[in-house]
Amino acid sequence: MDAGKSMNGNSERLGDAEIGERLRIAREAAKLTQAEAAAAIGAARTTIVAIEQGKRRIQIDELQKLATSYRTSANAILRKEAVHLDMVPRFRKLSESSDHAVEQASRLLNDLVRAEVELENALGVARTRNYPPERPILPGDIRxxxxQDAQExxxxxxLGPGPVTDIVSILDLQLGIRVYVRRLDGKVAGLFAYDDAAGACILLNANHPHERLTxxxxxxxxxxxxTRRQPEVLTDDEPFVSREERYANIFQRCFLTPSRAVRQRFAEITAGQSHLTRRHIIFLAHAFGVSREAxxxxLEELKLAKDGTWDWFQSHGGITDEQAREVLGELPARPSSSVLARGLVPPRLALLAREAxxxxxxxxxxxxxxxxxxxxxxxxxxxxxxIEESEADELFKLSH
Structure with missing residues (x-):
């Protein structure tokens, strides 16, 4: 019996080329060579080559053996709505990806994207993309x-001049980027990948504080x-040595603390004052939702504070949480993205799971x-x- 006959009807059967491509992706994700895969089914390497190229139909017993070797299942390979992405090998080609923590995070991102797309396919829905135009990094002053790109x-x-209070919602709901927040190794801050079928995908570390996660x-x-087509891993103490990393670091600062808004708020808060104090820093950091160091x-970068100001504060006791509470009082906690997901799934993916x-x-x-x-x-x-279903029945009938 061949793998195609295991499906319900010819119209539902995947083609040999698609099955072969899925097997190739699964093999590479499992870090096995074609020779090792061939040994698992007692065949020559050329047989695996032919299967992966769609030139030779795989038998069901071969499929089951390969699926076991690839740490997946025959059903996952053959399921019509299933999606097989090859983001893991792309991350592995990055210099940092020899690290076990990055390997785990890239595999998790791949699996979460695959899960979301599979649920979309099963339900017959599609993610709306609202991607802005790509802005390649040009010669000249990168700052x-x-x-300019951040303001655009x-x-x-x-956003206007306001703070970024919920980056997950901006990425997920406004731009249509697939974004997930899960607990990762402390050194991994985030990953980005772009896939033609799945689109842009980001994974962030739920263990990091809200400001750091943002x-x-x-x-x-x-x-x-x-640099949309290049996968990227952000790790702890990123040196930002490449032009692309310097751009991303500057873009981050400009997007979260736009210069005009910072200058205006700085002028308001320090009006009539002769010295920059901890109190000013606490008010400004809270207003823009960033850390006090950031x-x-x-301010140093915008020449609103002397170079070395942060180092001076650090050498004179720092700016503590207790001092912030004295200035701001006991404020409600900011809406944390780790709470949005709580190690689970973002809101849109939760709705898909519930509906399925x-x-x-x-x-x-x-x-x-x-x-x-x-x-x-x-x-x-x-x-x-x-409860959602009963409320929808009573209150929110949708017309199609």
Whole structure:
């Protein structure tokens, strides 16, 4: 029996070329050579080559053996709505990707994108993309271009001079970028990849503080704007030595703390004052939703503070959380992106999972495996689906 006959009807059967491509992607993700795959089915390497090129139809017993070797299943390979992405090998080609933490994060991003696209295919929906034009990095002063591009994007998403309070919603809902927030190794701040079928995809570290996570999200957004086709990994203490990394770092600062808005707020807060104080820094950092260090560094860059101001504060006791509470009082916690996902899934993906579960396309167990969650976490994602359905029946009838 061949793999094609295991599907329900010829119209539903994947072509040999598509099955071969899926097997190639799964093999590369598992870091196996064609020779090692051939050994798993007791065949010559040329047989694997022919299968992957779609020139030789795979038999069902061969498919089952290869799927086991690739740490997947025959069903996952053959399922019509399933999506097979090859982002992991692309990340592995980066110099940093020999690191185990980066390898794990790239595999997780690949799996989460695959899961979301599979749910979209099963439900017959598509993600709306609102991508701004790509802005390749040009010769000349990179600071000028980064600031112009950052301001253009703020205008594109309608931010005005206000702070960036929820980078996940901007990426996900306004731009249509696939963004996920999961707990990663501390050294990995974020990953970005672009796939022709899936589009732009970003993974951020839920373990990082809100301000750090926001900075990482904007940094990856800068790569989406400037070098869309190049995968990127942002790690702790990134040196920003390349022109692309310098652009992303400047873009990040300009997007989060636009110069005109900073200058105006600085003038308002320091009016009539002769010295820059901790109190000024605390107010400014809170107003723009960035860390106190990021705010001082930006003031230094804009020549609103002398070079070395942050180092001076650090050598004289720093600017502490206790001092911030004395100035600002006990404020409600900012809406943290780690809370938005809580190690689970972003809102749009949660809605897809609920709808697929209500239609009985997927069981709890299948969703747990698809979304890389345990049963308890899946139930949290599905919680309220029945209430939502009854409310929709009573209040929000949609006309199609």
């Amino acid at each position: 000028i271009q980064a600031e 994007l703020r205008d594109w998403v309608g 900075q990482s999200g904007v940094h990856e957004l800068a790569h989406f704007i400037s 705010m001082v560094r930006r 579960w209500k239609k009985q396309f997927y069981s709890e167990g299948q969703l747990a495996r698809l979304l890389q969650l345990d049963r308890h976490e899946v139930r949290e994602v599905l919680d309220g689906a029945d």
